[in-house]
Amino acid sequence: MNVLKTLSLVALAGLSGLGYAAAQEPQRVIAHPGVNNARPADARSLKWKVAVGRFSNETQYGKGIFYERDNDPMAKQALDILMTKLNASGKFILLERSDSEKLEAELKAGQGQRIGADYLILGSITEFGRKTTGRDGLFTSEKSQTVEAGVSIRIVDVATGQVIYSEEGKGQAQTTSKSTLGLGGKAGYDATLSDKAISGAIDQLVENIINKCTDKPWRTYLINADADGIIIAGGAAQGIRPGDTFTLYKRGKQVKNPQTGVSFYLAGKPVAQLRVESVDGDTPDTQYAIVSVVSGSFDKGALDNYYVQQ
Structure with missing residues (x-):
């Protein structure tokens, strides 16, 4: 009888301990269905006007005999990705200014306000490469496609003409297919890897771009x-x-x-x-x-x- 009583007391003590431990755990607050935890609708900030100059492709990739610098598809691709990511931040009014050389000339001549923006972003693709590797075993085979890209960004303060930020980001994208005894997936040329690699390089730069363009009063x-x-x-x-x-x-x-x-x-x-x-x-x-x-x-x-x- 004493043994049963002792075990009961131990069990009660253990349950009390568990209850105490549970009471000490941080409590998660769940919003009521009618409550919005997001920023109030009237909370706002003034937007900076950012002019994005046309990107340039400084690599030799895709440059054949009929290549046109002003219509480089990879450069346009990088520009579109950057503008999409900056627009998603909700902090800027984006202005596309394709003639970056003319803009830079105006800045050097002290005519920055003619650009109509607070900042000018200039970019270039500095590195781009695609490679295919494979491995064959007794019963299996594997094929991988890898794309690596490097993107360089410069931000110019239009009011002063000074470069306030300059950095390069790098991204990589890869796809792999495997087969066993001839069965399995076979990967052909994957054009989306270019998008993913360039997007990955730009992702490394976007946060710094936003911080640099918003760190002074509007x-x-x-x-x-x-x-x-x-x-x-x-x-x-x-x-x-x-x-x-x-x-x-x-x-x-x-x-x-x-x-x-x-x-x-x-x-x-x-x-x-x-x-x-x-x-x-x-x-x-x-x-x-x-x-x-x-x-x-x-x-x-x-x-x-x-x-x-x-």
Whole structure:
């Protein structure tokens, strides 16, 4: 009888211990069906305008006697993959600018604002190769196709003309088929491996591209200030809404670093507060916002000396 009583007490103690241990485990919170754990609908951020120049194919792959540089299918493929991934982030308005050489010339000539974007992305395929390997055994055979790709990216800050980010990513894609005693799958030429390898290379760069393009305050510019009103560039597509307020800055003095030879502007000085009254325009390139001056003042005859910042 004493033995049974002792075993019962041990069992109860064990159950109590289990209950205590369970109480100490982290609890998982499950949302109620009517509750949305996602970001609130009105939570938003202003979008940067990013111009993506046409990619170039710097490899010899696919370059025959009738090759046309401006219609390189692999370069277009890389551009489409990059734009798709950047667009999925929801942080940018993407502008395709195919003539990258002309854009770079404008930047070097100090005409960056003509590009109509905050950043310019230039890219090239620097490495591309396809190989097929196989192995035959007594009863089995195996065949593998492998594609390796390297993609290089440069990001240029349009306001300064400086390259703020440059890196190369590499990707690989592979498919394998096996057969035993002549039975099994047989893999022919797999064209999708090119997509996967290039996509893998770009995947290594996308997060850094997003971080580099969003690590400074959102900025836009005055485009008009007269009897017709004060107008800034950007509208609904960039997330600007009536009632938003922004700070107007006067550009700092332009100086040149004697060590690097690079010219740049010193930090700007806030001179006025602006409030958005209405937005208009049909496309991201033509949208604008009409604003009013809440406080402060500025020289309406020298709009190029100012910029608007979040």
